[in-house]
Amino acid sequence: MQERYNPLEIEKAWQERWSSSQPWKVSEDHDKPKYYLLEMFPYPSGRIHMGHVRNYSIGDVVARFKRLQGFNVLHPMGWDAFGMPAENAAIQHGTHPAVWTRENIANMRTQLKRMGFSYDWDRELATCDADYYRWEQLIFLKMLEKGLAYKKSAAVNWCPECETVLANEQVEEECCWRCDNKVVQKELDQWFFKITHYAEELLDETDRMPGWPESVLTMQRNWIGRSTGCEIDFSVYGSKQKIRVFTTRPDTLFGATFMSLAPEHPLAKSLTTSDHLREVEAFVSKVQSVDHAQRTSDDYEKEGVFTGSYCINPVNGAKIPVYLGNFVLMGYGTGAVMAVPAHDQRDFEFARKYELPVQVVIQPEGETLEAASMTEAWVGQGRMVNSGVFDGLDNETGKIKVTEFLENRGAGESSINYRIRDWLVSRQRYWGTPIPVIYCDDCGAVPVPEQDLPVELPTDIEFSGAGGSPLAGLESFVNTHCPKCGKAARRETDTFDTFVESSWYFMRYASPKFNLAPVDREAVNYWLPVDQYIGGVEHAVMHLLYARFWTKIMRDLGMVSLDEPFENLLTQGMVCMETKSCPKHGWLYPEEIDNGLCSRCQNTVVSGRNEKMSKSKKNVIDPDGLINRFGADTARLFTLFASPPEKDLEWNEQGVEGCSRFLNRVWRLVYENLPIIKDADQVNVEQLLPAARELRRQVHRTIKKVTEDIDGSFHFNTAIAAVMELVNSISAFPDKQSAPEVMREAVESVVRLLSPFVPHIAEELWQNLGYDDSLEHSRWLVWDENALSAETLLIVVQVNGKVRGKVTVPADADKGAIEAAALADANVARFTEGKNVRKVIVVPGRLVNVVIG
RNA sequence: GCGGGUGUGGUGGAACUGGUAGACACGCUAGAUUUAGGAUCUAGUGCCGAGAGGCGUGGGGGUUCGAGUCCCUUCACCCGCACCA
Numbered sequence: 001m002q003e004r005y006n007p008l009e010i011e012k013a014w015q016e017r018w019s020s021s022q023p024w025k026v027s028e029d030h031d032k033p034k035y036y037l038l039e040m041f042p043y044p045s046g047r048i049h050m051g052h053v054r055n056y057s058i059g060d061v062v063a064r065f066k067r068l069q070g071f072n073v074l075h076p077m078g079w080d081a082f083g084m085p086a087e088n089a090a091i092q093h094g095t096h097p098a099v100w101t102r103e104n105i106a107n108m109r110t111q112l113k114r115m116g117f118s119y120d121w122d123r124e125l126a127t128c129d130a131d132y133y134r135w136e137q138l139i140f141l142k143m144l145e146k147g148l149a150y151k152k153s154a155a156v157n158w159c160p161e162c163e164t165v166l167a168n169e170q171v172e173e174e175c176c177w178r179c180d181n182k183v184v185q186k187e188l189d190q191w192f193f194k195i196t197h198y199a200e201e202l203l204d205e206t207d208r209m210p211g212w213p214e215s216v217l218t219m220q221r222n223w224i225g226r227s228t229g230c231e232i233d234f235s236v237y238g239s240k241q242k243i244r245v246f247t248t249r250p251d252t253l254f255g256a257t258f259m260s261l262a263p264e265h266p267l268a269k270s271l272t273t274s275d276h277l278r279e280v281e282a283f284v285s286k287v288q289s290v291d292h293a294q295r296t297s298d299d300y301e302k303e304g305v306f307t308g309s310y311c312i313n314p315v316n317g318a319k320i321p322v323y324l325g326n327f328v329l330m331g332y333g334t335g336a337v338m339a340v341p342a343h344d345q346r347d348f349e350f351a352r353k354y355e356l357p358v359q360v361v362i363q364p365e366g367e368t369l370e371a372a373s374m375t376e377a378w379v380g381q382g383r384m385v386n387s388g389v390f391d392g393l394d395n396e397t398g399k400i401k402v403t404e405f406l407e408n409r410g411a412g413e414s415s416i417n418y419r420i421r422d423w424l425v426s427r428q429r430y431w432g433t434p435i436p437v438i439y440c441d442d443c444g445a446v447p448v449p450e451q452d453l454p455v456e457l458p459t460d461i462e463f464s465g466a467g468g469s470p471l472a473g474l475e476s477f478v479n480t481h482c483p484k485c486g487k488a489a490r491r492e493t494d495t496f497d498t499f500v501e502s503s504w505y506f507m508r509y510a511s512p513k514f515n516l517a518p519v520d521r522e523a524v525n526y527w528l529p530v531d532q533y534i535g536g537v538e539h540a541v542m543h544l545l546y547a548r549f550w551t552k553i554m555r556d557l558g559m560v561s562l563d564e565p566f567e568n569l570l571t572q573g574m575v576c577m578e579t580k581s582c583p584k585h586g587w588l589y590p591e592e593i594d595n596g597l598c599s600r601c602q603n604t605v606v607s608g609r610n611e612k613m614s615k616s617k618k619n620v621i622d623p624d625g626l627i628n629r630f631g632a633d634t635a636r637l638f639t640l641f642a643s644p645p646e647k648d649l650e651w652n653e654q655g656v657e658g659c660s661r662f663l664n665r666v667w668r669l670v671y672e673n674l675p676i677i678k679d680a681d682q683v684n685v686e687q688l689l690p691a692a693r694e695l696r697r698q699v700h701r702t703i704k705k706v707t708e709d710i711d712g713s714f715h716f717n718t719a720i721a722a723v724m725e726l727v728n729s730i731s732a733f734p735d736k737q738s739a740p741e742v743m744r745e746a747v748e749s750v751v752r753l754l755s756p757f758v759p760h761i762a763e764e765l766w767q768n769l770g771y772d773d774s775l776e777h778s779r780w781l782v783w784d785e786n787a788l789s790a791e792t793l794l795i796v797v798q799v800n801g802k803v804r805g806k807v808t809v810p811a812d813a814d815k816g817a818i819e820a821a822a823l824a825d826a827n828v829a830r831f832t833e834g835k836n837v838r839k840v841i842v843v844p845g846r847l848v849n850v851v852i853g
Numbered sequence: 854g855c856g857g858g859u860g861u862g863g864u865g866g867a868a869c870u871g872g873u874a875g876a877c878a879c880g881c882u883a884g885a886u887u888u889a890g891g892a893u894c895u896a897g898u899g900c901c902g903a904g905a906g907g908c909g910u911g912g913g914g915g916u917u918c919g920a921g922u923c924c925c926u927u928c929a930c931c932c933g934c935a936c937c938a
Contacts (some may be wrong), residue, residue, distance in 0.1 A: 132878050210910095215857055215932080221925085222856065222934050247938060260938090302936075327936045337938045346936055419937060449902045540933080642876075648931095650865060657891075660880085664892090682925065722879035728877090801919045803873055841901060842919050846872050851918050 001674060001768040005667035007631025009615065011760040015801055022119045023776050024063075026074055028526045032361055032801035035071035036527050037063045038506055040535030040543070044126075045085060046102035048111045048576040051536065051614055053623050054639045054649060058572055058714065059534050060117045061640065064756035065710050068780035074527050076509040077112065077119040080107050081128035082432045082498045084178060090431075090463040095429045098459055104563035111623065115632045116759050120412035123512045129500035132508065133433040134454030135516050135518035136500060140438060141447050142557045148194045149425075151445060156332075156424055157554040157843060158186040163468065164428040165190055167497060168421050169223070169542045175544075191435060191494065195549045199224050202548055213646070216442045216540045223541045225419025230403045231334065232412035233257060236271065237310040237319055243267060246333030246417055251398035252340040253315050255361035256385040257351065260325035261302060262335040263287045263470030271322055273308030280305050280324065287326045291409075291528055302350050304328050314411035315402070316388060325350065341377065342369070348377035361386050364393050364408055418773045423546065426495045430470045432462060432495030440482035440489040455491070489698075502543055506530055506565060517559065524560050528566045534645075537571040544569070570714060573648035575621040575639075576730070579608035590653075596612040610650055621651055633758035636661040640716040640757055662724060663761055666750060669727060670765045673736065695729060696787055699746045702726045703783040706753045716757065725751050726741050751783055795824040798845040799831040815842045822848035 012331045028034075037058040057214040063075040079101075086097035093100075112119070125132055143149035157166040161181040165188060170177045195202075203224045206217045229248035235241060241257060259267055263284045272280045283305040304325040309324055327346055328337055341351035341358045349616050350360055358371040362382040369378055372822050384398045384722060406412030424571075426435060434455040436448035448455055458477045471477055471493040479834055482489040504518070509730045511520035511707060535543075544566075551565040580588045582598035582605055592599050615621045625633045637659040643649045689697065709719035730746050731793075749768060753774050755762035766775045790811055795818060797805040805825040809818050819842050822828060828850065835852040 112912050216858055219933055225934085225937070227937070245938080249938080321902055325936095327938095329937070332937045334938095339938090344938070346938075380881095403935085417937080419934090537932085647859095647866090652865065652879070655865070661892090668893095718877080721867075724877055794873090798919075800872085801872095806873075840916060841872095843872060847919090850874080 001671055003671060005664050005761070007761065008628070009665070010764045011114070011116065011632050014115060014538060014760045015651070017348050018116075018118075018671050019113065019574075022073060022120075022122065023774070024067075024073075024120050026072055026120055028523060029072045030526075031669065032070065032072035034074065034527060034731050035066045035532075036074045037066065037532050038076065038509070038530045038534070038540065040533075041080050041502070041505060043080045043083055044101055046104040046106055046107060048108055048115075049108060049621055050621055050623060050639070050651070052112075053115065053635060054535070054575055054645075055634045056112065056117050057116065058570070058645045058716070060115075060636070060759075061710065061716060062532060062534075062714070063118050064759060065780065067776070068756070068778065069582060070779065072507070075119055075494065076122075076123040076125075076512075077117070077121070078123075078128065078505060079108075079123040079500050080498065080505070081105065081126040082133075082495075082501060083429070084429065087429060087431045087463070088568075094463075096461075097458065098128065101431075104852055105524045106352065114627055115623075115636065118386075118759070123509050125505065125512050127433075127498075127505065127509060128431075129458075130454045130456050131515070132505075133501065134502070135508070136433055136496065137436040137448070137453050137455060138450060138506075139518060139554065139557065139559075141450060141453075141497075142551060142628045143193065144447050146557075146766075147192065147554060148197065149188060150194065151191050153187060155185045155191045156190055158188070159183050162429075165424055165426065167424045167499075168540075169423075169545070170199060170499075182318040188751050193421040193424045193425050193549070194552075194746050195546075196418060197421060198549055198552050199226070199420050200416075202545065204547075205445075205564060209564065212566075212571060213571055216544065216569060219540045220545055223545065226416060228414070228416050229399075230406065230412050231415040231678075232314060232338065232406060233321075234311040234314060235337065236267075236322075237312055239256045239309075241270070243311055243322070243336050244334045245336045245338045246415060247325050247338055249340065249343065249399070250402040250412075251384060251387075251390075251395040252343045252361050253313065253338070254390070255340040255359045255403055256313055256318070256338040257321060257357045257359055258339045258347075259311055259322045260328050260337045260339050260347070260350070261307075261322065261325050262328040263326065264330040265324070266330075267334045267336075268307070270308040276306060276308035280307060281752060283324060283326075290326075293354060302346060302352065303351065304350060306354075314409065321356070323354075325797065331420070331421070335835050342371060342374065343377050343379055345377045346569070348374070348552060359386060368815075378601050396747055423497075423549070425500055427470045427497055428493075429495055431458075431464075432498060432577060433501065434471075434601045435458070435492045435496060435517065437492040438480055438489045439486060439492065440487055441480055442487060442545055443484045443489075446482055446484050446489070452483070457495075467651050469495075471495070490755075492594075499543060500544050500550075503546045504532075504554065506547070506553065506558060507551070518554070519559060521560065524562065526664065528560070528562050529565055532568045532570065533566040534572060536574070539829035540571065555638075557629045570645060572645045573643070574612040575651060576610045577613050577621065577651040578610050579617045580605050580618045581608060582606070587616075589618045590621065592618075612648075615649070624714070626656070630656060630660045630758070633663060633761050636718065637663065637758050641720045644717050650838065656843050662727075663758065664729075666727060666754065667761065667765070669730060669750065670747060670768060673730075673743055674768070676736055676740050677744035677747055680744040683741040683745050688742065689739065690791075691735050692732070692742045695733050695739075695746055695788075696742050698726055698729050698786040699742075699749050699792060700783040702753065703749060703781045704788070707783070709779070719753075720757060725752060726750055726753075749781060751775075752778070793845055795822065795845075797825055797828050798847060799828060799851040801849060802849060804831050813844075815844060818842050818844065818848060 014260050037059055065074045081101050086101050089095055089100045090097050103504040141147055150545050157171050159166055159176040161179045171183050174183055176183055177300055203226055206221055227248050230250045231244055231246050233244050304323040307322045309322045310319045323845050338440045339347040341347040342360045343362055360371050363385050364378055364380055364382040382395055384393045384395055389669045390398050403414045413519055432455055436455045438446045440446055458474055461474055478490050480489055481489050496709045507519050507524055511523035514520040547565055551562055555562055578594055582588050582603050584601050584603055596605055598605055638656045641728055642655055705722045706719040709715040727750055751762050751765045763775055792808050793811050795807050795809055796803055803829040807821045807825050809821050819840050832850060832852055838853045
């Protein structure tokens with residue numbers, strides 16, 4: 001055995017071995033319990049970053065651990081390979097997106113292998129392969145048939161920078177999720193997936209997903225945004241037209257004193273009387289000139305204009321004026337709101353501004369509201385008043401009764417409204433899955449026949465960077481014939497949102513080479529659902545909601561029998577580092593700093609906040625550099641040890657060195673003790689001296705702790721800490737020579753317990769301990785309950801809740817004996833002397849509290 | 854505004870069903886060894902105090918023999934949604 005730990009050398013050797021033996025290649029095996037462990041696949045940007053290192057290190061621990069526990073573990077890896085950066089690279093450097101992507105994949109695959117992650121590389125897939133996206137196109141065709149995919153013209157989010165439309169989920173604070181530029185609204189004809197059809201199921205299911213973090217479920221619930229209420233028809237005075245409103249407060253219907261319509265409401269024009277025409281037109285154009293961001297901002301002043309028309313309240317026949325309101329959104333509910341100023345704050349402000357009547361119809365418990373003196377709306381509970389036959393009802397009952405009343409008269413019906421909109425999936429970009437549709441002047445939009453799939457993305461394409469999809473200018477792609485009538489026709493040139501590919505890749509992994517259908521049912525039945533999914537919380541709504549939706553689509557198309565794709569979800573925290581900047585040169589990379597000075601101008605470097613690692617702020621650590629200095633095992637160990645997975649991880653150079661030191665210590669532990677333990681036998685439990693017995697106790701306690709910390713909770717940091725403690729104890733163990741068997745068990749346990757975290761060094765040490773077979777083929781350690789129990793226990797003695805002494809008692813001592821020992825302690829006696837002992841609380845195995853007074 | 858989360862030493866973080874707060878690691882201090890070390894080893898390290906002891910888990914209050922943990926209240930920061938009718 002070598003004296004020095006040489007991580008680079010041993011890691012290379014083990015990786016070569018793994019590369020040829022493919023130890024993690026799996027197939028369906030019905031004799032073993034399956035375990036599907038998945039980490040979110042990366043976009044092939046070219047190089048892995050610390051976020052990947054963390055994500056995949058966490059996953060790899062679980063994969064290796066589950067394998068050692070006897071599970072048949074599916075642990076695949078692949079590439080989310082379509083997307084904008086490839087196109088930008090093409091425009092900037094003239095490299096074809098396909099070439100750029102392939103090169104990046106090759107690089108990143110090498111990097112992942114250098115980290116020692118245990119993937120079944122045989123199942124590797126890239127979403128830009130026609131063998132992958134052809135199945136997506138097929139599913140799309142089936143969705144078209146069922147009406148789950150459709151095209152419509154709508155006001156959509158347009159990112160001028162990316163020159164494409166975006167789904168609602170992909171707009172963050174009015175900015176593009178990818179490039180962070182302002183998004184504008186545009187009326188465009190686009191493809192949608194009917195996710196709203198599944199809103200109910202997607203929402204209800206969240207109550208039955210105990211394996212997901214509550215925060216993610218909450219975000220999804222908020223995003224889906226169900227509100228229950230009813231829709232009510234108000235007929236227009238002197239006309240046959242009706243205005244339909246949605247409200248969650250039918251109990252306040254008697255308090256409606258006016259109506260507010262969105263400026264874009266289809267009836268807005270026809271309801272405007274000639275004498276109000278000028279004001280209304282001025283108002284509408286003013287609202288339209290304001291962008292969406294401003295219009296929905298907090299301090300945007302509520303304004304409106306009277307149309308000149310009136311409508312009739314269906315419950316009391318009241319004639320109320322119809323206004324247009326700048327705060328009413330056409331995109332939610334029906335675009336029309338019955339205004340109840342006494343019980344809605346917006347309506348209240350509007351009413352006060354335009355001097356419209358306020359009618360109280362809900363009286364709160366214990367006070368009496370007067371419309372004239374109110375300073376804000378009462379939005380809470382109460383009893384109904386001024387509401388005809390409903391007077392006296394509590395308002396919650398009133399909601400039901402009023403709705404029933406309306407239903408009986410055909411003036412309304414109960415209704416559920418969702419905030420979520422259908423998923424806009426078409427993108428005006430090249431590097432994506434072509435949408436398999438052909439436009440014919442006579443037949444309209446015609447689906448590409450199944451036998452003509454895949455519609456392959458052409459590669460002979462020019463990237464001018466001039467804007468618009470390059471596909472649209474490629475005559476050889478665009479010009480085709482109508483599958484129905486054979487006439488000359490044009491292909492759809494939009495491609496799918498790349499979130500479509502990531503919505504089902506986890507199912508394709510079950511049978512990545514299957515060529516008869518998107519997935520092999522049998523394989524999916526065996527492997528799915530994913531037992532543990534791990535990734536960043538930034539996908540809480542987008543990817544995770546789309547993937548749930550798509551799973552239900554495939555289920556309803558009869559392709560899989562699965563309701564939910566991910567049994568357990570772990571959202572890992574971000575990897576953060578302090579930003580550094582120079583007053584002259586701005587943000588600085590760590591390697592641009594010498595002793596706290598900017599290496600270019602010698603100015604003092606200013607430390608900024610701890611923030612998520614990002615290239616733009618240069619607070620990044622390159623994984624390759626880290627591996628070159630310390631080895632992959634140290635990199636893995638640090639990311640796992642520095643904080644629990646769900647929390648943010650603060651990068652710390654010294655912490656990395658500490659982990660490297662620890663692995664060196666483990667290496668020495670084996671090296672130095674090898675002469676003692678080399679020929680040691682099994683432990684003979686009967687003949688152990690107390691110190692050896694104690695060490696062995698700690699060995700088994702550690703096995704138990706590491707097992708439990710990994711298994712349920714992923715508390716790798718405490719698991720590693722426990723092994724560190726064990727290493728410290730073994731080093732300090734005085735009787736090494738006289739207890740070689742215990743030493744061997746202890747040292748071997750350290751190696752085996754560390755193997756899921758730092759597999760290379762563990763395998764190497766294992767071999768040096770004299771084993772020919774890989775640790776991969778061994779079983780995870782099981783602790784011996786008998787070894788855990790101690791002969792004596794340390795009991796803390798408190799006087800009035802303050803620790804005053806500690807006594808050691810036999811493990812089987814009864815309460816009386818413990819109490820006697822406690823009271824006999826000299827320091828305890830100092831505090832109890834001459835005092836009245838009122839009570840003694842004895843918690844066996846823990847403490848004694850003497851209450852004096 | 855609504856919803857969710859987090860506050861513990863100089864730092865990252867531990868603490869099972871209420872039962873020794875600060876495991877483990879980093880950093881720091883002193884010493885040993887070394888030509889030197891970003892190597893290794895030993896001892897120490899929450900704060901105040903010479904000590905006995907006192908004080909300590911964002912702040913205030915409560916329940917309890919006993920509270921980081923339970924209850925009430927308040928503050929700060931982070932995340933998501935936000936004129937959603």
